[in-house]
Amino acid sequence: MNNKNLLVVILIVTIIFSCKPSEEKNITVNSTAEQELIFPKGKIIANDNFVGNAWLEMLVFADSINQNSVGSVTFEPGARTNWHSHPNGQIILALEGEGYYQEKGSEKKLLRKGDVVKCPSNIPHWHGASSDTEFIQVAITSRINGSTEWLEAVTDQEYTKR
């Protein structure tokens, strides 16, 4: 092999090995994205208080001293709670994706990662995912004055109204 042929071989080997790490980095990025979820998705919610599929991972149960329950809820695109109200209000922390929050008589608000909602007591409202993006939220619910009052479903007309 002459010097030039040797150089060509070295260059080809260099290309192959110098570019391999970039593929590996990509794989790492993808798996990191999957691992970004903070809390487990939990179990599918099997009651009639939701439209579409939603999953609940209970993080903290209320007890006689600290009467807050905390849960992580994942809504598939288009999924939402029924209208409901909380006797002592609720706090919503938007963790991922894109969702909506609406109080009766007000316009729906877009919720994105990092948005925080403090629902007042006894005000009917609903929350859920946007029509094309999953939505993950943490709900902090004070049970001090009793449990959630569930109301009617959010119709498609209500859900899609701008």
Added chain:
Amino acid sequence: MNNKNLLVVILIVTIIFSCKPSEEKNITVNSTAEQELIFPKGKIIANDNFVGNAWLEMLVFADSINQNSVGSVTFEPGARTNWHSHPNGQIILALEGEGYYQEKGSEKKLLRKGDVVKCPSNIPHWHGASSDTEFIQVAITSRINGSTEWLEAVTDQEYTKR
């Protein structure tokens, strides 16, 4: 230029351009990592209730109806709260990094992303980052029986004890 020299030039140009995107991907990865933060870091905590630097972003203030406050706290490596207790307990959600939680008389527990702690009422405890990793947590504090009672600092000996 003969064919072999041309080939060498093509190969060198190929190396330069084929490997550039991997650098760009790296930059994207880094900026994604920065954007992963859910809540703003907030302001540095400027009181004597902490050892080391910690930052607080208040998410929800307690009011007369819903007496929970919610805040996101970022501890630099080695930073921790002083010993303290809450008259109606506290809930800690570990969002990122690696931290510790310890109740008086018990061993310290390692906290990682997704871990949840329900601190009992009136039990002295501390929380903070591990010695080499930043720690981000959300604290949900019920103010219903009054505010936090702050105690002595966590000594290095207490902090490093296994």
